[in-house]
Amino acid sequence: MIGVFDSGIGGLTVVRELRRFLPGKALVYFGDTARTPYGNKSAETVRRFAVEDAAYVLGQGATTLVVACNTMSAVAVDAIRQRFPSVPLFEVIAPAVDAVAARRAKRIGVIGTRATIGSGVYGQRIRERLPKAKVIERACPLLVPLVEEGMFDAAETKRVIRRYLEPLKHQTVDTLVLGCTHYPFLKDAISHKMGKSCAVIDSASVTAKAVAAQAGKLADGPLTLHFSDLSPHTEELARAWVPEADAINHVPVERVERGG
Amino acid sequence: MIGVFDSGIGGLTVVRELRRFLPGKALVYFGDTARTPYGNKSAETVRRFAVEDAAYVLGQGATTLVVACNTMSAVAVDAIRQRFPSVPLFEVIAPAVDAVAARRAKRIGVIGTRATIGSGVYGQRIRERLPKAKVIERACPLLVPLVEEGMFDAAETKRVIRRYLEPLKHQTVDTLVLGCTHYPFLKDAISHKMGKSCAVIDSASVTAKAVAAQAGKLADGPLTLHFSDLSPHTEELARAWVPEADAINHVPVERVERGG
Numbered sequence: 195m196i197g198v199f200d201s202g203i204g205g206l207t208v209v210r211e212l213r214r215f216l217p218g219k220a221l222v223y224f225g226d227t228a229r230t231p232y233g234n235k236s237a238e239t240v241r242r243f244a245v246e247d248a249a250y251v252l253g254q255g256a257t258t259l260v261v262a263c264n265t266m267s268a269v270a271v272d273a274i275r276q277r278f279p280s281v282p283l284f285e286v287i288a289p290a291v292d293a294v295a296a297r298r299a300k301r302i303g304v305i306g307t308r309a310t311i312g313s314g315v316y317g318q319r320i321r322e323r324l325p326k327a328k329v330i331e332r333a334c335p336l337l338v339p340l341v342e343e344g345m346f347d348a349a350e351t352k353r354v355i356r357r358y359l360e361p362l363k364h365q366t367v368d369t370l371v372l373g374c375t376h377y378p379f380l381k382d383a384i385s386h387k388m389g390k391s392c393a394v395i396d397s398a399s400v401t402a403k404a405v406a407a408q409a410g411k412l413a414d415g416p417l418t419l420h421f422s423d424l425s426p427h428t429e430e431l432a433r434a435w436v437p438e439a440d441a442i443n444h445v446p447v448e449r450v451e452r453g454g
Numbered sequence: 455m456i457g458v459f460d461s462g463i464g465g466l467t468v469v470r471e472l473r474r475f476l477p478g479k480a481l482v483y484f485g486d487t488a489r490t491p492y493g494n495k496s497a498e499t500v501r502r503f504a505v506e507d508a509a510y511v512l513g514q515g516a517t518t519l520v521v522a523c524n525t526m527s528a529v530a531v532d533a534i535r536q537r538f539p540s541v542p543l544f545e546v547i548a549p550a551v552d553a554v555a556a557r558r559a560k561r562i563g564v565i566g567t568r569a570t571i572g573s574g575v576y577g578q579r580i581r582e583r584l585p586k587a588k589v590i591e592r593a594c595p596l597l598v599p600l601v602e603e604g605m606f607d608a609a610e611t612k613r614v615i616r617r618y619l620e621p622l623k624h625q626t627v628d629t630l631v632l633g634c635t636h637y638p639f640l641k642d643a644i645s646h647k648m649g650k651s652c653a654v655i656d657s658a659s660v661t662a663k664a665v666a667a668q669a670g671k672l673a674d675g676p677l678t679l680h681f682s683d684l685s686p687h688t689e690e691l692a693r694a695w696v697p698e699a700d701a702i703n704h705v706p707v708e709r710v711e712r713g714g
Contacts, residue, residue, distance in 0.1 A: 228499050229489050234602075235683045239488050239707065308687060336610075339599040342494075350596075350613050357610065423495045427568060447499065451711065 195220040196405070196412060197256020199247040202230030203342065203428060204376035205262030206419075206435045208286070211402030212260070213417070213438065220415025222254045223262075225432075228422035228447035231338055233307025233374070237269040240309060244270035245277050249453045250445070252278065254420070258409050261285040264306050264373045264397065268313040282409065287315060289400040290371050295323040297393060299369035301330075303362040306373030308333040316373055330365055334358040334374075341376040344431065352383055359387050371395045416440040422447040455480040455675060456665070457516020459507040462490030463602065463688060464636035465522030466679075466695045468546070471662030472520070473677070473698065480675025482514045483522075485692075488682035488707035491598055493567025493634070497529040500569060504530035505537050509713045510705070512538065514680070518669050521545040524566050524633045524657065528573040542669065547575060549660040550631050555583040557653060559629035561590070563622040566633030568593040576633055590625055594618040594634075601636040604691070612643055619647050631655045676700040682707040 196216070198209055202225050209223050226232075226247055232240050244266045248259055259281055261267050261274070267285035275283060294302055302324075304316040311333040320329050337358070340351045362370065370392055372378060378396045385394050417439050419432055424444035432442055456476070458469055462485050469483050486492075486507055492500045504526045508519055519541055521527050521534070527545035535543060554562055562584075564576040571593040580589050597618070600611045622630065630652055632638060638656045645654045677699050679692055684704035692702055 228495060234685060234687060235488060236685045239683045242708075308685070312686075335603060336599055339596055343595060350610055350617065353610050353613065423499045425494060425496045425568070426572075427494060448502075 195222060195256050195415060196258050196260060196409070197222050197224070197251030197254065198260040198262045199224040199251050200226070200263040200375060201232035201243070201265060202227050203431055203435070204338065204374065206432065207375050207378040207398035208260065208262035208401055209417070209436055211399045212405060215402045215406035216412065218414045219412045221417045222251055222256055223419045224251050224445070225419070225421045226450065227424070227428050231307070232263065232265045233309045233338060234335065235309060237309070237313070240265055241270040241273040245273055246450050246453060248274045248278060250450050252281065253453070257281070258412070259283045260401070260405055262375050262398070262401070264375060265309045268310045268315040284401060284405050286375065286397040286401045287319065289404040290373065290395055290397040291316070291319045291323060293395045293400045294320055294369055294371060297369055299324065299327060301328045301365060301367045301369070303365070303367035303370040304329060304331045304373050305334045305358065305370065305377065307338065308335050310373055316371060330362055330367060332358060332362060337380060338374065338376045341379045342431070346379050347383065351380065355380065355383055355387050359384065363388060367392055369393045369395060372397055418443065420445045422450050455482060455515050456518050456520060456669070456672060457482050457484070457511030457514065458520040458522045459484040459511050460486070460523040460635060461492035461503070461525060462487050463691055463695070464598065464634065466692065467635050467638040467658040468520065468522035468661055469677070469696055471659045472665060475662045475666035476672065478674045479672040481677045482511050482516055483679045484511050484705070485679070485681045486710065487684070487688050491567070492523065492525045493569045493598060494595065495569060497569070497573070500525055501530040501533040505533055506710050506713060508534045508538060510680075510710050512541065513713070517541070518672070519543045520661070520665055522635050522658070522661070524635060525569045528570045528575040544661060544665050546635065546657040546661045547579065549664040550633065550655055550657040551576070551579045551583060553655045553660045554580055554629055554631060557629055559584065559587060561588045561625060561627045561629070563625070563627035563630040564589060564591045564633050565594045565618065565630065565637065567598065568595050570633055576631060590622055590627060592618060592622060597640060598634065598636045601639045602691070606639050607643065611640065615640065615643055615647050619644065623648060627652055629653045629655060632657055678703065680705045682710050
């Protein structure tokens with residue numbers, strides 16, 4: 195069973211893409227909505243929460259882990275691997291870096307939360323693969339709350355996107371990495387702003403493709419979503435974004451803290 | 455010693471006002487930045503976190519509690535009182551309702567987080583005091599992230615304020631309650647939008663006045679700020695907003711969960 199986890203609801207974009215590439219496979223999703231967002235928190239706190247989240251989906255029967263969150267992928271993957279060394283683990287950064295490298299991009303923009311961008315992980319890994327590339331990273335902390343309000347096409351959202359992306363456009367980036375699993379909901383507005391000469395790489399989609407290609411045999415089964423806090427707003431968003439979910443459950447955060 | 459606590463950094467507006475009305479008094483502040491924001495979480499989760507936060511500031515030597523958060527004031531005050539029945543406790547809703555009642559307001563707008571507005575607590579308590587008043591409540595979930603970005607005067611912020619407040623202005627409210635401790639940072643922009651015929655009641659300020667009037671004898675002493683997650687961004691905001699703080703400390707969230 196695939197176990198996908200995220201700091202909240204953003205990782206549901208990865209679930210949607212996994213269903214597209216791996217239809218009918220058993221999948222459990224955990225969103226840590228009681229402690230969301232992780233993106234403005236310190237690396238130490240994110241690592242502790244990440245290990246607890248992984249333990250929770252493993253406790254639900256997952257055999258393959260997918261970290262559907264750039265912040266955790268940036269700072270907590272080693273901690274998860276150390277704790278669960280025998281479990282296959284996918285994260286969202288490596289597939290995006292692979293896609294950038296395959297394009298032989300020259301001027302690359304990366305957008306994400308403050309924690310992801312502050313880690314510098316995208317710049318570092320892209321330069322390892324493309325030493326001559328120029329990488330411009332930019333934190334866009336308001337995009338997550340705008341997505342969580344469902345304001346995908348609002349004038350305010352376009353204005354915030356313009357504020358964040360104008361400097362990247364000025365630097366004529368040829369490739370832009372959406373380094374946050376919330377951002378695929380804004381892909382149209384972002385692509386429109388960047389123009390046709392800029393390719394937009396969506397980490398949710400490239401990650402799902404990588405899992406489908408490399409995860410081996412997976413069992414068919416239900417798709418269940420678990421949240422550490424299930425407010426009416428969260429439930430409404432989850433139903434709208436993943437209508438094929440077989441169940442939406444609330445798991446008290448103290449159970450997650452105790453390790454599932 | 456006064457113990458002030460909030461889900462994050464918004465309650466620092468109450469600290470600022472307390473310093474104005476009670477200069478030099480010993481004060482400990484706890485901001486639960488590891489689990490912020492509370493405003494989109496369920497009442498059950500908010501209650502559990504609130505009791506832990508109160509226990510933490512009591513463990514630091516506080517003798518009077520100030521809940522500097524409308525979300526906790528709306529849903530968790532009874533839970534805190536049940537757990538610590540002998541400790542004097544102030545919250546931010548009663549002083550704001552008193553101020554509305556004193557004005558004999560007729561058409562009252564209340565803005566706050568989704569949790570505060572969803573609780574309906576302001577409408578209920580205002581109608582108890584002013585049975586003929588019309589109360590219009592509106593959740594404004596984007597204002598907290600905009601304040602936390604320090605975008606007090608940005609064009610985007612003005613646009614979001616317009617979106618949220620236009621319906622209240624249309625209903626010609628005579629009094630607007632800022633039912634979230636983050637909002638005083640936006641008071642100028644909000645007052646400007648609402649116009650001169652609308653009084654704006656700032657819950658941080660009226661709460662500090664109530665504490666100063668009713669708390670009795672308090673000892674002089676240092677002002678210390680504690681956060682369950684201390685990212686560079688949080689530290690920078692805390693220093694800018696409360697420059698007179700004697701210390702800014704990080705307390706691991708697991709200590710708060712264990713009860714201080």
